[in-house]
Amino acid sequence: MLDIAEVARSGGLPASALRYYEEQGLITSIGRRGLRRLFEPDVLMRLSLISLGQSAGFSLTEIAGMLGAAGVPKIDREQLGQKADELDGKIRELTALRDGLRHVMTCSATSHLECPTFQRIMRVAVTRHVARRQHPARKRTGRK
Amino acid sequence: MLDIAEVARSGGLPASALRYYEEQGLITSIGRRGLRRLFEPDVLMRLSLISLGQSAGFSLTEIAGMLGAAGVPKIDREQLGQKADELDGKIRELTALRDGLRHVMTCSATSHLECPTFQRIMRVAVTRHVARRQHPARKRTGRK
DNA sequence: CTGGCACTTCAAGCCAACTTGAGGTCAAGA
DNA sequence: TCTTGACCTCAAGTTGGCTTGAAGTGCCAG
Incomplete structure (x- = not known):
């Protein structure tokens, strides 16, 4: 379990972006310690894929579609x-x-x-x- | 010489976009007939390159840089x-x-x-x- | 137990790339 | 000549992807 600061550091993006991604359903936090979000290490792979998708010119919405809304690969x-x-x-x-x-x-x-x-x-x-x-x-x- | 409507039609984008591109220095109109902008046929090639550059993920500013500010290929x-x-x-x-x-x-x-x-x-x-x-x-x- | 500080929320702001709207102009056809 | 409709300008609005700021909360150090 990684707290948001660790994810931000290893993922190379600001915590604000992570919160935004969660809000948009691109990533999911698996719980809280106090107020602080906790993520599974998995999220780092997901972040890479998101970043990759962006650089491929897809919108966050499209990427959400490809990744499957909630980790589930319900992809068509x-x-x-x-x-x-x-x-x-x-x-x-x-x-x-x-x-x-x-x-x-x-x-x-x-x-x-x-x-x-x-x-x-x-x-x-x-x-x-x-x-x-x-x-x-x-x-x-x-x-x- | 093409008037803006013709460029818009052949270029496949709205006149508003053409005016915007001109404002941004990506294309140049070569004169006016009344109020209406006139362009050289050349502009169509330029528009294709712009569109191509965009789909390659470059910003309009970067594209302006690659194309050379004013048709001149003063590119480094x-x-x-x-x-x-x-x-x-x-x-x-x-x-x-x-x-x-x-x-x-x-x-x-x-x-x-x-x-x-x-x-x-x-x-x-x-x-x-x-x-x-x-x-x-x-x-x-x-x-x- | 008391700070302090890193996190939290929520609203507002920002940039790029345009689009939209209001109000104006003018060449061309009737 | 006079209308008309496609163009004009300028300002403001829109969308996506975040960032920033103000005000709040709660774990851990001392």
């Missing part, structure tokens, strides 16, 4: 597959974007927007991206 | 390399995350947090991720 397999496919698309975009950046570093066209190699690289990413914008896999709150 | 090569490296890391994380999701779909351990295969897959992503959180490549406004 089909939905998971969808997420995985979304990630595939994103990965390909990022790869193209990265290649684009690397190309710009070494190519010395005055305007990269006119460099054919750059255009070719970017066209891949952009068309994929636009396609996904037209058919959003599921509701997205903010504009992508 | 070293900084670009850094961005590319960041993307590499992110790509590896997303790949692991995707594998994790696909695994969860097919593995029927009652709690995935206890399934060793899942743990192995996730450990890769998580450790990379945590490492990057400890040494943030550069200032990040929002918490990752």
Whole structure:
């Protein structure tokens, strides 16, 4: 059993964030010592996954969905597959974007927007991206 | 020359967003017809790149930096390399995350947090991720 | 038993990225 | 010429993900 300060320290985020996550149902405290929340060590793994999910561009709500509301993995397999496919698309975009950046570093066209190699690289990413914008896999709150 | 409505239509985003982007220096209108902004067709490519950058998790400010403030690609090569490296890391994380999701779909351990295969897959992503959180490549406004 | 300090709650604030609304302008068609 | 409707500006509102501040509580040290 870890108290909130320990979780905060090992998890690398402020206690306020932990309270917020609990409020949002992303983590659960397993009891109290006095006022202080107590967590199982498990929560650290969960925090890592949350952080990972965030950096993958998912909202806390979506992450809550993937993790299962209360530690229970009541996750819908089909939905998971969808997420995985979304990630595939994103990965390909990022790869193209990265290649684009690397190309710009070494190519010395005055305007990269006119460099054919750059255009070719970017066209891949952009068309994929636009396609996904037209058919959003599921509701997205903010504009992508 | 495209008027704002045409850009909005082809670019797939509302005119309000275009005005906002201009205000933020991400795009430039090349004149007015009456009150109405006019843009060069170039702006469409720029918009795609902006959208792409956003989906890669960069802020509008960072994107402005990469694109060069005013169409000029006054981009610092070293900084670009850094961005590319960041993307590499992110790509590896997303790949692991995707594998994790696909695994969860097919593995029927009652709690995935206890399934060793899942743990192995996730450990890769998580450790990379945590490492990057400890040494943030550069200032990040929002918490990752 | 008495502090003190780290925790607690709750409300309000903050930033990014836009959107919405009120009130204004102006080119183009009838 | 005169209307009309799509644009304009500027201020304020919205959402997500937290942080901050004020006021309270309770374990542990002394």
